[in-house]
Amino acid sequence: xxxxxxxxxxxxxxxxxxxxxxxxxxxxxxxxxxxxxxxxxxxxxxxxxxxxxxxxxxxxxxxxxxxxxxxxxxxxxxxxxxxxxxxxxxxxxxxxxxxxxxxxxxxxxxxxx
Amino acid sequence: xxxxxxxxxxxxxxxxxxxxxxxxxxxxxxxxxxxxxxxxxxxxxxxxxxxxxxxxxxxxxxxxxxxxxxxxxxxxxxxxxxxxxxxxxxxxxxxxxxxxxxxxxxxxxxxx
Numbered sequence: 001x002x003x004x005x006x007x008x009x010x011x012x013x014x015x016x017x018x019x020x021x022x023x024x025x026x027x028x029x030x031x032x033x034x035x036x037x038x039x040x041x042x043x044x045x046x047x048x049x050x051x052x053x054x055x056x057x058x059x060x061x062x063x064x065x066x067x068x069x070x071x072x073x074x075x076x077x078x079x080x081x082x083x084x085x086x087x088x089x090x091x092x093x094x095x096x097x098x099x100x101x102x103x104x105x106x107x108x109x110x111x112x113x
Numbered sequence: 114x115x116x117x118x119x120x121x122x123x124x125x126x127x128x129x130x131x132x133x134x135x136x137x138x139x140x141x142x143x144x145x146x147x148x149x150x151x152x153x154x155x156x157x158x159x160x161x162x163x164x165x166x167x168x169x170x171x172x173x174x175x176x177x178x179x180x181x182x183x184x185x186x187x188x189x190x191x192x193x194x195x196x197x198x199x200x201x202x203x204x205x206x207x208x209x210x211x212x213x214x215x216x217x218x219x220x221x222x223x224x225x
Contacts, residue, residue: 002213034155044172048155090214099216101205 002027004091006104014112017079021087021107024071029095033065033072036088038106043088046074079111115139119204119217126194126224134189134220136204144207145187146214147171147179149200156203162187194224 003026013019025033032050036043047056049065049072056063060079065072076083086106093100120135138145143164148156148171158171162181176198178190187206191198201221205214 032155043158045155045157099203101214101216103213 002091002093002102004089004102004104006089006107008107010108012110013079015080018077021074023089023104025091027091027093029093031094032092034090035063035074038086038088081111081113084109084111117204117206117215117217119220123221130194131192134202136187137185138206142206142208146205147189148203151200196224199224
């Protein structure tokens with residue numbers, strides 16, 4: 001069975017700090033690793049990583065995938081209070097006729113002013 | 114056990130036409146989702162539903178509508194198709210929020 005584990009489960013930082021969120025995965029027919037930000041409603045897509053070692057960046061957020069070690073990290077630099085959210089990592093399994101997206105439990109990030 | 118089924122698999126529309134993408138699941142899941150995936154991009158959430166009669170917008174809802182009259186079905190309606198809606202559309206379902214989502218095989222839509 002596919003498994004995605006995120007750490008830490010929660011994190012409290014001050015504005016301006018840099019944070020690193022971790023995600024390890026065991027996905028049978030691995031296709032991609034996805035990061036989402038979830039505030040009050042459904043997850044908002046951040047990144048999809050398919051190739052190892054290629055960093056994806058969007059503003060202050062960046063992410064990278066290591067397919068050999070089966071993990072990914074999400075970095076947020078110069079954090080702001082608006083970054084407070086649950087960050088979800090999910091592994092996309094492309095085996096069989098349907099895809100399957102398995103989520104980790106998430107990291108609750110709180111950014112204090 | 115069919116899981117999540119989507120129809121049609123492929124469709125070509127002319128600008129301004131309308132259509133409904135069908136999605137059904139037989140896993141008795143309360144949560145259902147519609148995503149679109151543009152070439153080289155990740156999944157973006159269009160609409161989602163947490164149960165029959167309840168729907169809510171995702172990140173990119175403009176140009177789409179949904180309804181959820183039963184637990185099993187979650188159709189996505191495109192009104193006045195535009196070239197920007199050319200994409201692959203995935204329907205998914207899950208037993209809850211943030212847990213494993215099971216996807217359908219997708220519908221490849223081209224708007225010309």
